[in-house]
Amino acid sequence: MTSEGEVLRVGELEIRADDGLVVAGGHTVTLSVREFGLLVALARRPSRIVRRADLFQLVWGGPLREGDRSIDVYVHKLRVKLETALPEWRFIHTHVGFGYRLEPELSGTAPADGAG
């Protein structure tokens, strides 16, 4: 009965893909269906850029229509919730013109990101 199904881990995040449950540092994070789907889609390709069209296909289940901003809106919602749960960390990184990348990174502290 303790079979846990698919469990994705990204930094302090524990994502139970089969249960619809996310735990951040021992606390349960409540996500909506879309938010959760988006997080799972990103978490399955950690540290890699996932194109917007691919995200839409995975979460919404259809082709991304021109002018559709749903992804932007839900990336924002997800960021807010993740930041509320783990203020120290940033998870979702934007790659303009390409897509989004999920990777834990300390916020506030200057990351070794091309700086230097």
Next chain:
Amino acid sequence: MTSEGEVLRVGELEIRADDGLVVAGGHTVTLSVREFGLLVALARRPSRIVRRADLFQLVWGGPLREGDRSIDVYVHKLRVKLETALPEWRFIHTHVGFGYRLEPELSGTAPADGAG
């Protein structure tokens, strides 16, 4: 023998699954068959989300028919009884679109939970 059968503990709740008995803080809580079944089904997956279809299968013993609201009704009944027994605590948490999760949580106190 001191074998007590299956005893589930969730916070102040002590659920004697084989006896059909629930004790909350030394006080016995009287539940009907359905209420008890529901509580046991949730208590066997503590801190995890149990889907509505799974709950129905476990408690009612059949597939959840479309439009059936029995689960909602019994979750409500259960909440009322648990809250009467332990007003300080909330046990059953709703995850819209996913299911329910059993976990003791102080009412009124907002945990670090991005859920809004």
Next chain:
DNA sequence: GCGCCGGTTTACTGCTTCTTCACGACGGCT
């Protein structure tokens, strides 16, 4: 037969979630 009790179904209400829109910031290009 009648009332009680638990289970089931229905109806109404309210909140959550989803979608779309609007405006502004940012960066690249001319």
Next chain:
DNA sequence: AGCCGTCGTGAAGAAGCAGTAAACCGGCGC
């Protein structure tokens, strides 16, 4: 500098889902 495409963000309306009360139904004891 000005224009344009992309993304961030807040808000409004619509749709879906859950909370809740009450009606309805069948078994049981009086």
